Each structure stands twice: as structure tokens, then as C-alpha cells.
Amino acid sequence: MKNNFTKEQLRIKAIELFNNKWNISEICKTLNCSRRWFYKWLKRYKNDQSGCWYVEESRRPKTKKKKIGSNTELLVLETRKQLMSTAFMQYGPQAIFYHLKMRNIAPPPVWSIARILQQNKVTHIKRPDTYKAKGKKYPYAYLLSQQMDFVGPRYLYSKTRYYFLNLICCDTHYAQVSALESQGSNNVCNSLIRFWKTAGIPDFLQMDNDLSFWGSLIRPTALGKVIRVCLLHKVTPVFIPIREPWRNGIIEHFNNTMQAAVLNSERFDNIDQIQASADRFCQIHNQNHYYSTQDGKTPEQCRKHLNYPLVVLREDYRLPDKPLALSEGEIHVIRFVRSDLKFNIFGLSFILPEETQYEYIKGVILTSEHKLKIFKEQKLITEFKF
Template identity: 30%
Template sequence: MDEEVLRAERERAVHLLRSGHKVSQVAQIMGRSERWVRKWRKRFEEEGWEGLKSRSRRPHHLAHQLPDGVRQAILETRSELEAEAAKGEGLKFMGSAAIRTRLKEKGIKPLPSRRSIERVLHQAGMTRPRRNPDSEETNYPRLQPDRPHTLVQVDIYPRHLQGGQPVACFNALDVVSRYPVCRAYPRRRSQDAADFLGHVWMTLGVPRYTQMDNEACFSGGSRHPCVLGRVVRLALMAGTEPVFSPVRHPQSQGAVERFHSTYARHVWEDTFLANLSQVNEKAEAFVQRYIRRPHPQLGERTPEQIHKSQPARDLPAHFPKLSRPLSERLPLYAGRVHFIRKVNEEGQVKVLNQEWAVPEAAVGQGVWVTLTLSPQGAYLEVFDAAPDAPRRRRLVRHPFPVKEPIQPQPSPATSSPLIAILARLWNLLQAPIAALFPARCLGGSSTC
């Protein structure tokens, strides 16, 4: 209602009161409550006619209002980070977490919360508009696991330490049991990815499928065609089938992507971590609490209970020790490697840096590509559905060039943990035995 109309109404109420009408009578005449009449009578008695003006409902002091200097520092810091990102300097982080870290380094007090920073940026129009999702979203095939040890998703969550050093936080999650594994590394190299995956398989057991995105540390790079990188070879040695998600489609890794936010809230939020040791210590403490807490999507059972309800597969004996540097080129073992891809306008899919024709697929169709490796050779097949689908159709099959021998997977008997332990014990005891018993004694000489 207009301010002039409101003030005229209040003035009339005062006129009626001063002419001798009672509060109840004025309320009835004005169509207002008696409380309203008393309020404006008191205001008039204390302040006169000026007291009948409307007052701002904004409190005189806002507990959460930031000082002007802090607001200016937030906007200035955001501008600095944008400029650094445009010039290729720094980490290209410019969100509330990065701004808060920079403000602390500048000694800004009081240090605002991330929510306050986001509110200031929004009010100043310095936030990036959200992208509208593609109206023609591709329907990609995906696995539908119903028991633990079937599918583990792996992804990298980039963060930075207090001093600005970048950190690659590798996170893995069994999508059925919700059992996570977290470990941070200074970079995202193939040896870092290999070390983390070995740690995942030792912790969770070897799953049927290990899904990851197409970053070079996982895929082996984007230069040479038909090259199988270190992580793929390591996965085949472990006995798991690597699955590479669609390019630039994080929704295909929805379980671990959602876990990132939980991980960030408990490990990184409202804290400043100075080194990798602090990150990993805090992450491990969080994981231990997380796996023992009832999960709402697990029927109030814990991730640990669900994960241990099914037997896990151990790493085979021939799997390399990751405490030692891996050889430049690991042997290639038999197995399967999967890729989720979209058919391009030429009717092709790009897998391992090479285009493969899929004549029976529609342009824009999501397909499942499987590379099968065996000692007899290798071939690449394209399907319209994931391997666990009730029905699926093979669209095409191509021979795949391999220029090295493919090792068969060792039988369970030769790769059992007991055999491996006995073999290691024998290797350790050979030197002491040779020192105690010379070669002629071991040969059965009568002089011993």
C-alpha cells in the first residue's frame, strides 16, 4: 500500500481518538484491530505527527552483515583470481573457497564464511550463470549393479592447500555398499592413479568393473592410437575390467560425484590444510566414521556391513608391489576394457584415439564399446546396451591391432595368496641356506 495512504489512515485514527472516541470505537470505524489503534496512539504521543511515518523493518544492527571493507576485499579478490586465471597463472580456482583462502592470507578480519562470500558475489553480479543442460541429452548405456564388489567408480576432486599448492584428491566408491576410499596426491600422473587404484583394490577387494573418466592419468593420453596405458594394464593384471565413462559426462559417475560433496564437507570445509599428510589423515578419519554410520539408502545398515556381506576377491600373486616404482611398460594380460561413447555425425565412435565405424547406429546414440584381449588376439565390439542388460545387440565388430604378446590370466591355483607367500618365503631363505650349506652339501656330498 502507498505510504501516503497509510499515513492518512493513521492520522484519521489520531483525529478520532483526540475527538473523544474510544479505542474500540476507532478500531470498528477504521476496520482495524484495537492493537493497531493503540500502537499508533502511542507512537503519536511519543513522537508527534512525525511518528506516524512508516519505519524500515530492517534492524539497526545486522548480526551477519559484513563490514564494507570486507565486502570490498571479497570483490577485489574475486577480480584478482579471474585475472590470474585468464593469464594462465595460479590454479584457476575463483570460487568461495579460493577467495576465503586468499582473504585469510591477506589478513582480512572478520574472515567471512563461504556462504557470505557467495552472497556478496551474487549481489554484485560476479557469479557465473549456470549452464542449461542439453535439451537433447544422450541416453548412455550404464551398468546396474545390485551387489557390492561389482562396480567401483573412481574420480579426482581437485583442491588446493593453504599455500596455494594444487592437490589431486582421488576418491573411489563402491556404488552398492557406498564404501569409499580417499587419498590425495600432489599431482594427477599415471603413477599416482596406479598407486591409488592398487590401494583401492587392496582395501575394497577387486571389483568386476572399475569405472573412471578419460583423464590422461587413467586413459594413457590422447596422442597415439590403440595404445593401452599403464592404468589399463594394471587393471587387467588385477583382474578387473576398466570402464571409461563418456567424454565430458560426469553424470555417468553420479555416485562418486555426489560423494565428492560429502567428502569436501567433512574434510575441506571451514579448515585450512597445509600439506598432504594433513589431508590424508583427516580423510582417513572421515572414512572410518563414514563406513560405520548407518546410511539412509542402505536400509539403515552401514557401508561396512553391506560391503562385507559378500566375499571380496584379493589381488592376484603376480600383481606388482606398488611400494616400488613400476616398470615403464607393464605386460599385457587377457581381459576386457570398456568405453561408453556417443556416435558422432560421421557414424563413428572414438576409442583409444582412433575412429571406429558403427554403421548400424544412429547419430548421437550412446553405445557400449568392449575391447576383448586374449592370447589368440584382440577385437573391438560395439553394443547398444551395457553387459548386464537383459537383452542387447552387437552393432559391429572390428579387429584390434596388438603388437605384443597377451599373457593369459593365471589360474586361481597358481595365483593363490598361499602359493605367493610360500614363494616369497623361499626367495628370502635361499641366501641363508646357501651360506649355511655349501653347494657341495646340497648336492649330497659325503664330506658334509
């Protein structure tokens, strides 16, 4: 029967049957409609019996979206051009927002700025989401820590090889870039000392398993100069799991930003020019790059806001010329233990109990006791001579 009526006739017929004392179930069955549909039009009928209650009402939104003003749009685009014209400056929606705020101009929301850039087709293609590790929980995090990483090798047009050694404070994103001719431990130690004179000495220094950080594969228990410098200044070295660079995620993200800014800016003839460009980038990064994880503060602003408690080295400090003795302290080595139950430390293997299989395990080397203690989270599992 439903197909014999138009929509409006069907609504009128349903109310006529209701007024004729038909049962609602019979009305719905006869007209092949739902009870919800019937009650909707019954309510409309009772509210407006003499009017056109059976006519469909407009479904247009009652409020219109506020259109972004042309002046605001022009301001955003001009600010972006201004930021792009300055070397190493950020020029995304968040950078534009904070730049306008610093000029005492009330900025539109970040999402509005992003929409303006998208409408004017001046946005970059968004990279796919970075890989997120799945599976086992990684239970080891460190406060008052810094991260260190090598980038390279890279090559000049003269085929001269060089490396970047990057350091960053995890709490403030304050960073330093050093352009080095080699990965030698002396270069690493000098870069550390230079960084600690400005950023301060951390409690922990987290790094990957680059051999120049550890020392030697021939004598892996004779800990290298980088570790000795750390222990001399009461810094605990932390070595992340093998082939898991995302555990150093802060410095890895900084590496990408640094390379895109420095290496694409100009052509270099020697390493001194690269170092000068890297220093300019670090100055702009530390003073002008805004981080959402820091409530929109730059690294310098965050250091002042946190009243960063790290003690800085004296400006006239120099490393001793004589070989460094091994100071008392701890060295943390984190590994993912697989089915062979081996805990590997730069060529040394230690067989662990079965409860450590497919788990992240932390080895703590105690230099004063010459021991390697194995922990699963906070639980001591076993220990070895080292």
C-alpha cells in the first residue's frame, strides 16, 4: 500500500487512520512503515494541526561557518613568506602562530592557519606516519638525560668524508651539531665537553651502539674514552637496543630537521663552512623553533622556564692529556633477548635464564665491583663477573 502514495500523502493517511481509532501496530503494518516514523509525524501533527505539518522541513544547517577574513589570510601568507626568507626558520602553522603571538598580534587558531595554507596550496605533502613499534613494552625511561648520535658519512664535492655528531637535551630540545672529520673518540669527547659547557652535565647520556662510543671489539671489557669521560663527570652512559634507533627518537627527529636545513642550504667547500652553517642552524633552532611538547616554547625558553638544574662545566675546562682512569659508576646496556637467550655486549655474550626470553632486559655494569647485573624491569635476575 505504501507504493500507492507520495511521501506527503502517506503521512496524511497515517494520521487519518490514527484519528479513525486504528491501532498503531495496524497502521504501521498497513502502510509498511516503522513506529519511529509514525511517532515523528504524529508529533508534527499535534504541534501544528492546522498548518502544513506533513511537509518536509529544511535540513540546512541553522548556523553558517565563519569565513576566514581576507586580511587574516593575507597576514598568514605574508608571515609564512617572511619566515621562509630566513635561513633555518620553521614556517609551518605552529611556527606562524607563535611568530604572530611574539609580534603581539592575536593569531587565528593553528587549525585555521593550516586550513589557509592548504587552501592556498602552499603545504608540503605529509609524510606517512612513522613506524610504531608493536609488541613488548619498553620499560626504561630516563629523566635529566641527553641523547647523542652520529649522522653520516657525508661527502663534500671534493670527496672529503665527514660526519655530524648531534647532541640534544631530552627535556628542553636544546641541541648542538658538530661537523667532524672522523668518528674518533677524541672528537666525540671534545664535542661532549663543548656541549656540557652550555647545556650542562646530565644524569644520563643515551646513545646507540656505535663502536666509537663503547671502545673496542678486540678488548670490549677495556671501556673506551667516551665512557670514561662520562663516568668522570658522574654521567651514566645508556646504550639502547641494537637496531632500534626509535629508542633515540628525539635525536633521530632532530637529525632529519638538521640535515634538511643545513645540507640543502648551500654548497660547501670544506668542513669549516659546514660547521659555521651548523652553528647558525643551532642558534636559530635553540632560540626560534617551537615545540608543541613544550607548550609552544623554544629550547631557550624552556630552559629558563624549567630553571634547568644541570651544572655546566667551566669555560676553561680541558680534558686531561694523560689516559683517563676508570671512575666509579654505572653503565646501562639494554637489549632485547631472543630465543637463544644471549645478552650481547659488543662481542661478549652472556646466557640468561628462560624468563628473559623475548623481553627487554637491562644490564648494569658496576665498575667498582666489576660486575654485570641483569634486570628485568626492576627485578634483579642474575649477575656475572665483568
